[in-house]
Amino acid sequence: MEHPLDNPIWNALRTGNHALALGDQQARILPPDVGAFAGLADYSPSTFASLHKLLPAGALAVLFTAEAINLPAGWKPLLHRDLLQLVYPALVAPPVVDSHLVALQEQDVPAMLALTALTNPGPFLARTIDFGQYYGVFQDGQLVAMAGQRLQPSPYVEISAVCTHPAHLGKGYANQLLRHQIKLILAAGRTPFLHVYENNTRAYALYQQLGFQLRKQMQVYILERQEQ
DSSP states (O other), rough: OOGGGSHHHHHHHHHGGGOOOOOOOEEEETTTOOOOBBEEEEOOOHHHHHHHHHTTTTTTEEESHHHHOOOOOOOEEEEEEEEEEEEESSSSSOOOEEEEEOOOOOHHHHHHHHHHHHHSSSSSOTGGGGGGOOEEEEHHHEEEEEEOOOOOOTTEEEEEEEEEEEGGSSSSSHOOOOOOOOHHHHHTEEEEEEETTTOHHHHHHHHHTTTTTEEEEEEEEEEEOOOO
C-alpha cells in the first residue's frame, strides 16, 4: 500500500486540502492564485491528459513524485531535481517561546509576498495564505520572518514558507516559528513533515536539530503545459 507521503500533493488534494482542490479522480489542481501544485492519481498518459484539460496553455504544474517519471507529450520540463522529505516522528513538540509570534491575516499578504520574493523559500502567491496557519515576526512594523502550513495529506501536515529577512538572520526566528508549527500540528493530532533541497544546508541542519528525520528522497518537477 502506497504511503500517503509518496504522492503528497494528490493525497493532500483528496484529504486535508480538498476544499481548495479543482479536478476529478485522475488529476487535481489548486486555484492559480493559491499554488501551482498538481496532484495525479498515477503518472499514466491518460492521467496527464486529465491534468492537461485542467490547465490553460503556458500554465505551470508542480509535481512531487517518489521517483523519476516519464513525461508524455504536451509538457515542457522547466525543472527536475532531487528533494528531501523529512518527517517529525516524535509525539511531543520541542519547547516554544512564541510570545512574539503573530497570526498573519489577509492584510499581511503584501508583506508576505515581499518577504518570500526576497528570500525565495518556495512559491508563494496572492492566496497561498488560504492554506492556513501562517505566523510571523514583526520588527518595527516590518514582517521579518514567517512560516505556515501547506500540503495536508492526512494525517500529515507540511510546514512551509519558512523564511527570514537577510538582515535578521541569526536571531532564532525560524527556530521558534518551526517549534510553534510543530506544536500546532501535533495538537491537532497530525504529524509534521516538510521538504528541503539538500544544498540548503542551513535549513536542513535546523530541521535535523529540531528532530526532523529524513524519510525519503523525492523528485520535484515544474512543468509548463504546451499545446498538443
